[in-house]
Amino acid sequence: MQESTFSAVPLVAVLLPWVSLLAILAFPKRAEKLRLWLCFLGSLATFGVVLSMLPGILDGNIYTIKLASVVENLEMRLTVDTLGYYFGLVLTFLWLLATVYSISYIDHKHNRFFAFMALCESFILGCAFSANMFTYFIFYEMMTFGSYPLIIHEETTMARRAGYKYLVYAIAAGTVLFFAIVAHYFWGNGQLGFGRYGVLSLEFASRAALLTVFFTYLAGFGVKAAIMPLHGWVPDAHPAAPSPASALLSGVILKAGAFGIIRVCFNVFGVDLMRELKVYPVVAVLACITIVVASVFALTQDNLKRRLAYSSIGQVSYIILGLAMLAHDGALGGVMHLAHHALMKGCLFLCAGVILVKTGKKNISEMAGIGYQLPITMICFSVCALAMMGTPPSVGFVTKWLLGSGSLEAGLPVYIVVLLASALLNAAYFLPIVYIAFFRWEGDEVEEHGERHHPKLVFGKEADHELVVPVVILAALVIIVGIWSNVPGFPYSLVSKVVNVIFP
């Protein structure tokens, strides 16, 4: 790692979400609106603090603070490098919007929901800012258990069952991951930190040992990143959770797994060692299978959020595929997709939430003509749906373009076939929703001036501002970030710095 400067800002950022917790403890029963807006302030302040580090990060600074160390080499340390900062920025932003959204969406047990929202934000931010695998694992496990109450918030039988499944997967994954880290520590000469070009090498350990470490890491993080066949909890957890929680699950918590894999590939093993060990074809095949199969599964789902969940499974594997290409553009596209997918899928899940709150409809087959009732929501939904297919000018297009270019660079055009197949399948499962929302009115037609026609679109009255504003912001960003990706703070500006170092 390059020179890093001491700074308490990362710690402040990780602790700020706890402000919401204080607000909840201070008035557990009274002043509900005030309490919830204080939670929003906590989230806003966190985002603000993270944002304040942007100029320094763009200058190439690295901020670090040591929290505690058990023994030498085994320490809790927060370090904000460009990659970690990128993830931190994405997640605090999405969290901010989801918090606003929740203020109107959540209708019972506010305290529990907001408290665990805040805790999870703190923990995932800790993951993003971890300086080594030890710290990462600690925050990762806390995040795993902190997100359980979010998933079962509705307390229906379905939610309980989903939560149970989630815990089974998470505990098994946590155990495998724990083993991976111990093995990493043992064979990596006690080096758990994230090196710029990786820290493991064949000097200290045999090939078989390093392969064991790699695949246990992949299995451990693969559960959260929903690599097939480890994805089982995702399609149950997303529909069961309240919509803002699903948006965060898909937008951030799945990414915590993917981010772990990014760290393993870039900073633990390093690209050269990955080439030497020849692990990347296995990873790429797994990712390709996941992309295609998840999309096929998505086709058959009638429950909207379940369809979105399957779509997430496929999309997160774009990130994995990008890494496995071991090429400049592939890595760029993959890592940028982390933010892109968070924006798109966050928006889609929030839209699904608006539909659920306003009409009570969960299944796509019931949604005929819903675009007339919820025009803004459904327009935003359509924008994101098109972006998911990779239509320019949107973030989805940027990802597809870079991944395509990366596969040519890697000399394996077969990946392009997979990407195209995925785009096609995306179209096949997203466009019908858009179609029946706007072009199939099954209600009574309105008679006006002697003509019979569909009701007019009425804007601005569909739902509370807390619900609509985050949706609109996300949909707008899907386009804006797609066009001006190089604006400081947008994905390209940050990710390219990381990738340019690794693939000079």
Added chain:
Amino acid sequence: MGAWRHFPIFMITVPLLGAVLLPFLGYVREKWVPYASLLPLGTSALLGVLLIGRIPSGGYLSYHMGGWEPPFGIEIRLDYVGLFLMLVVCGITTLALVYSRRYIEKEVSGGRRTAYYVLYLLMSGAMLGFVATGDIFNLFVFMEILALSSYALVAITGNRNAVRAAFKYILMGAPSSIMVLLAIGFLYSVTGTLNMVDLAGRIAESGFTEVLIVSYILLVVGFGVKAALFPLHMWLPDAHSIAPSPISALLSGLLVEVCAFALVRITLSVFTMRASDLVMGTADAVGVAAAAAVLYGGIMAILQKDLKMMIAYSTVSHIGYIFLGLTAFTAEGLTGAMYHMLDHGLAKACLFLCAGNFIYLKGYRRIEDLKGAWGQMPWTCFAFALASLSVIGIPPTAGFISKWYLILGNVEGGKWLYAAVLLAGSILAAVYCLRVIYYMFFQAGKEGAWEEYWHDAPPAMLLPVWVLSLATLFFGVFSFLIIPSLLKAAAYLL
């Protein structure tokens, strides 16, 4: 020669002396007994804290009782690890004593209350002596005080089940004491000394003979029963679940650990032949038993319907953890085992005291009855949840740190299978702990099972529970205060 040189012996004798004086106070003013009994234990704890930093690094503090030089006099030998364990003992016994007053008022009938506190002090003092002594016969004496007082404490409520459990305990405990005594007799007959260091020297001189082999195996089995190592654990689940909750906390949180520690000391400082076939062969056998304990205890805990039974079986499993750390014979494994004694002691004591709170307030013992407990007893439930996380080994609790070192130690010793067993053990722990947490927090209770308003245990019962559960968190986050010195001490022991 400062006064602090006498502190180790005072730490042991003050509670024992208190136990002797307490009946007189009980005769005059029974009401004062619970408060008065705090005094000796508090004194010991204070003396222990004052001793921190007095022990030369990598060395030990030796105290000669009555000024008689060892090997003729009795020696008290306190190294860093010993002091560490004595402090754990002082802390947990004091907290459980604070807890005892209200609980005992309800559970134990009037005439026996003073006896309870007397036995309690005897047990605490004996535990402290047991850890610190450097004389192998003295070790036996303290073990007997410890065992006898704990038999009586298990049976103190006097109801049928309690007496039966205590009887079962005696049935296993008494032969084990005899085995230890026999082994000590053998050792004495061969070497002519009882001082541990002296013994080690003479054994090294004479090489090991058949008598030594027999006595070592007797010691392992004898202490194995007391430490409830599978398959010698049969007495534990009954005794631990039926005893009054503060006593369960001591039995599960301290007694079994202390016995495991005694075995370690004997192995490492008396039979110093690390490489010899005897110790290594026994260690292999103990390792197998410990691995079986981890899995068996975990599975049995999952099958239990009674909360305290579940916690007791979890102890069987965790004793396996400790022994797996010890048999790894690496500094990391030993550190993990020592740290696990600390955090398992804290967490288990906390769990038993929480279970005691449910029994005290509602009389609920079954896990099913805890559905929806959160609504009425949030403080107890939160403490229970936190301690459970430590039992599972989820970061940042202390359980995570010890699990880390236990597994690392086994990996470094090349024992991959045992590392896998430890991981499997923590999955089992997750199953049985999370089920209870799930019932408490996320399930609605039966109609009328829990009142609508908050009505938690009294402060004197909540305080110890919270101190213990926060301590598991504290020692997880601030493990760097202890781990480096433990690593050093472990390297020195090996």
